[in-house]
Structures are given as C-alpha cells and as structure tokens.
Amino acid sequence: MKKYFLILIPLFYLSSCSDSDNTDDSTTEDDEETTVDISSVVESSFYTDNDVTVNVDGETITITSTGLPDHKTPYWDIENMEHELYEPFPSYIIDDTDAYDDDYDELSRLMSSDDDGNTIITYENNMNTEMIVFDYSMEIPTYPEEAENKEETDLGLIGLALNGVPIYNNYEGATVLGVVAMSTFDSAGAHPGPNSDYHYHTAAQLGIYADDDGSSYPTVNDSNLIGFLRDGYPIYGRQEEDGTYPDDLDENGGHTDVTADFPDGIYHYHCSNTNYLNTGWYVIKEGAYHGTPGPYTGG
Numbered sequence: 001m002k003k004y005f006l007i008l009i010p011l012f013y014l015s016s017c018s019d020s021d022n023t024d025d026s027t028t029e030d031d032e033e034t035t036v037d038i039s040s041v042v043e044s045s046f047y048t049d050n051d052v053t054v055n056v057d058g059e060t061i062t063i064t065s066t067g068l069p070d071h072k073t074p075y076w077d078i079e080n081m082e083h084e085l086y087e088p089f090p091s092y093i094i095d096d097t098d099a100y101d102d103d104y105d106e107l108s109r110l111m112s113s114d115d116d117g118n119t120i121i122t123y124e125n126n127m128n129t130e131m132i133v134f135d136y137s138m139e140i141p142t143y144p145e146e147a148e149n150k151e152e153t154d155l156g157l158i159g160l161a162l163n164g165v166p167i168y169n170n171y172e173g174a175t176v177l178g179v180v181a182m183s184t185f186d187s188a189g190a191h192p193g194p195n196s197d198y199h200y201h202t203a204a205q206l207g208i209y210a211d212d213d214g215s216s217y218p219t220v221n222d223s224n225l226i227g228f229l230r231d232g233y234p235i236y237g238r239q240e241e242d243g244t245y246p247d248d249l250d251e252n253g254g255h256t257d258v259t260a261d262f263p264d265g266i267y268h269y270h271c272s273n274t275n276y277l278n279t280g281w282y283v284i285k286e287g288a289y290h291g292t293p294g295p296y297t298g299g
Contacts, residue, residue, distance in 0.1 A: 065164025
C-alpha cells in the first residue's frame, strides 16, 4: 500500500450535495471581450462514446448524458456487482493525530495501523453508496455573453465535464465543502449525492493510486479543457497552455485569454490553484457565473 500524508477533521458524514449555424467570431461593444461561437468546440470535445450527445440548434446547444463516469471509482461497486472499473478506496498516513483534538474518537472508525506503527486513515463511501443513471440535459448558449448581474452558482449541476459527469461547486448541502465530505471522494474528486447522483467537486489526486496517469480524469494539474458551465463558458485545469498558473483571474475564477481550443480568445474559467484546506484537493469552481446560466434537467 502506497503511503501519503493527509490530515482530516473528523465528523460523521451525514449528507452530500443536494441537490447552429457556425459563423466567425464577432466583436462586441466591450473591447476586452468578444462574442464567440462555441458550437464546434462543444461538438468535437464531449465524449460521445460515453453516451454524451450534443445538439446545436441556432443559438442554443443542448448536451445530454447519463452522468456516469468513464474511469475507475469505488462507486462502481453497485450492490456488490463486479465492474471492470471498480477500485477500492485509498489510504493515507497521518502524521499528527493530536491535530484532531476532540474529534479523534469520531475519526477512529477510519483509522488503522500498518506494520511500521504508522497511523493510517482510509477513505470510505458516505451514506450514499451507489451511483445511478440520470437523464441529464443542459442547455447553453451558442454565443455566451457576460451577464450584467452575476448569478451565484447554486446546489446541484453547474456544468458538465466532457465525459458527461456533472460538475458541482464548493458547497455540500447548505454548508461549504469540508474535509469530512472530502474523505468520501474517489481519486477523481467525486462522489454520489443523496440521489445517487455522481459528480465532481475537485480536481483529481493522482497520488492516490500508483497506476493513475490522469488521462481519464476531467482535470489534474494541467491546462486541459474540463467541460462547460451552464452559462456556456469553458472551464480549464489549473494551468495555462504554457504550463504557468494564471495570476489575473477575477473573483469568479476566470479571465479572457487565448486557449488551445479558442485561439482568438474567450472568457474561460480555471480550476482553483489553492490547496483547499490543505487537503491536497483543488476545487473546480466557486463563485458566480460570468454569463447567464441556462436550464438543465436531471439529478
């Protein structure tokens, strides 16, 4: 078993998340931002081999999916059914049990010792032990535009990763995401909610499993396109295309710049580059939408 260091704050985890015609880019009155036709990138980027469909109809793009991942996760162990993508939960060495103070007894249910006397904490599934198929449908604008009044992201689906799995924000129910909920994440930074709705909150941690190369996860420490949010704007990994980290992101985690997919530039989000609560996880999206979010169904 590979050993990693992580400090968790113990509590019993009781709940999870609640819930065209192609034309050339045209410049808006805002000299700093352009109106971009995203349809060709959307059509070519989503994983149709994972039951994702894309339909472009004038100024609206509709994306549908089942919500199930195309990579390994412990949550493929549905009702003890064997699945080729099943893998067990990871374990970590914790180096300071005194840091848990009064919550130590609660955390003890996740603790064990290895042959060298190290204290081991093992991630585990939450009370939501399975993921099921959903009929997700998300509508986004073919030409996303900045909203005059920025709307905060809410609970539930705020976007879709390219494999069709929902992206959620940094909230867990009515409270901000905490390390207890994060102890139920698989290596892709995801878990099912109370409705058995599998979804991502954070970027993947490749160190959890030695054979992970990141190729099947929405985002690791890279510049890859993750997916699109409900306002039609794309979201990328922590890095820029040149391997640097952006230093000019606005309060909603985005900026206008060129990307590999949009060489003429577009407003886009980046996954946070802040080590969230010193857990080694990186939240995909917090804050408000830059544009106006479209409707969705499912979940």
